[in-house]
Amino acid sequence: MKHTKMITLLSLLVVFLWSASCSLPKTDSGVVDTAAVAANVPDPIGNALQAAQEPAVQTPEPTVLPEEKATAAPTAESILQTEPDGKGIVQFTVVLHLEGWDDGEKEISFRKHAEQLRAYAALFERYGAKMTLESKEIIDGCINWEDNVLLELSERGHAVGIHADAGGEPGASVRSIAKTLNEMREKLSSLGIETNFASGTASKANWVKACKQGGIDTVSCMVAYGLWSLNPSLRPDGFEPYQNPSDGHAPYPFALEDRVQPWLMADGSNWIVPDPDGTVLLIPSGLSLNGASEELNGERVHESELTQADIDAWREVLPRVIAASDSKGVNTFYAVWSFGKALDMDLLEEWLRLINEYVQAGSIRWSTIPQMAEFYRNSPER
Ligand SMILES: [Zn+2]
Numbered sequence: 001m002k003h004t005k006m007i008t009l010l011s012l013l014v015v016f017l018w019s020a021s022c023s024l025p026k027t028d029s030g031v032v033d034t035a036a037v038a039a040n041v042p043d044p045i046g047n048a049l050q051a052a053q054e055p056a057v058q059t060p061e062p063t064v065l066p067e068e069k070a071t072a073a074p075t076a077e078s079i080l081q082t083e084p085d086g087k088g089i090v091q092f093t094v095v096l097h098l099e100g101w102d103d104g105e106k107e108i109s110f111r112k113h114a115e116q117l118r119a120y121a122a123l124f125e126r127y128g129a130k131m132t133l134e135s136k137e138i139i140d141g142c143i144n145w146e147d148n149v150l151l152e153l154s155e156r157g158h159a160v161g162i163h164a165d166a167g168g169e170p171g172a173s174v175r176s177i178a179k180t181l182n183e184m185r186e187k188l189s190s191l192g193i194e195t196n197f198a199s200g201t202a203s204k205a206n207w208v209k210a211c212k213q214g215g216i217d218t219v220s221c222m223v224a225y226g227l228w229s230l231n232p233s234l235r236p237d238g239f240e241p242y243q244n245p246s247d248g249h250a251p252y253p254f255a256l257e258d259r260v261q262p263w264l265m266a267d268g269s270n271w272i273v274p275d276p277d278g279t280v281l282l283i284p285s286g287l288s289l290n291g292a293s294e295e296l297n298g299e300r301v302h303e304s305e306l307t308q309a310d311i312d313a314w315r316e317v318l319p320r321v322i323a324a325s326d327s328k329g330v331n332t333f334y335a336v337w338s339f340g341k342a343l344d345m346d347l348l349e350e351w352l353r354l355i356n357e358y359v360q361a362g363s364i365r366w367s368t369i370p371q372m373a374e375f376y377r378n379s380p381e382r
Pocket residue numbers: 099163165200
């Protein structure tokens with residue numbers, strides 16, 4: 001939207017310059033270079049295919065991340081483009097929901113999960129990959145069984161936040177959601193982990209306000225159920241009167257291509273409208289890791305195993321993600337993994353190798369949810 005005004009201003013400038021003088025000096029840096037603009041027609045599919053087909057040399061050994069690239073300075077040409085140019089760097093993570101267990105009560109269950117987590121982390125680290133852990137019952141497990149695996153993993157470069165599952169029950173309020181968020185943050189704090197991001201906050205109540213009161217400034221994995229909090233006049237096409245968060249489980253925005261740029265939200269009544277003055281950042285959901293093929297086919301993602309079909313689905317989706325990226329903005333995407341049955345480690349490594357092709361090509365960069373949020377807030381071009 002902010003581009004619209006710039007385009008209008010620049011269009012006027014261009015028209016004025018054309019009428020004032022018929023020749024625009026190509027090298028005059030202060031003047032819009034229309035030839036360059038014409039030559040700079042975006043070719044998202046071509047770029048994405050290139051990114052997909054030209055991974056750097058395949059080496060059997062995982063490789064380290066490339067050096068951080070400075071974001072290109074905005075130019076008159078870039079301001080004139082309104083569509084994503086398909087040339088962005090996508091900040092990428094795996095968001096792992098540590099939920100649905102009885103780790104606070106059962107030591108054996110907790111110890112098994114802690115060891116699984118360590119094994120996954122070791123594999124991810126071989127690829128320079130960063131996980132984002134959104135934790136629930138495992139927090140009590142760490143406290144009760146005195147194994148602080150969450151702090152250990154955060155010290156190893158992964159991020160630890162909250163999976164709240166607050167807001168979906170009847171009668172949920174701003175107060176009840178904020179209370180849950182504050183309690184969970186305090187428990188994590190007692191484990192030495194300070195956090196300010198959460199998922200599982202979708203509600204009919206004003207969940208954006210609840211996040212602010214609950215010390216949460218970044219929200220991930222938002223689902224359609226969260227559309228309930230909107231002013232009814234803002235409900236998008238596709239909204240249905242969802243019974244609960246599990247009924248309204250589809251990621252929002254509905255179109256995958258619309259889930260590649262984060263935005264700031266001011267309030268639960270209008271959160272789908274980006275507000276530069278908002279204080280809570282939404283980093284939209286990506287695609288399920290182990291239910292990718294089901295999600296792409298529009299099927300319900302149950303607890304599912306990671307299969308070859310899921311990896312094929314990711315192979316199909318990544319060029320679309322890159323095509324929806326924009327070199328002038330902050331781009332984000334992630335795999336959502338609800339930690340259930342143990343995954344096949346060979347397939348998980350195959351998936352990591354697929355992502356690594358994009359990392360080596362420079363179009364994906366591993367980054368946790370809080371790192372994405374920091375990058376967004378510090379970016380002058382958002
Ligand atoms: Zn949940």
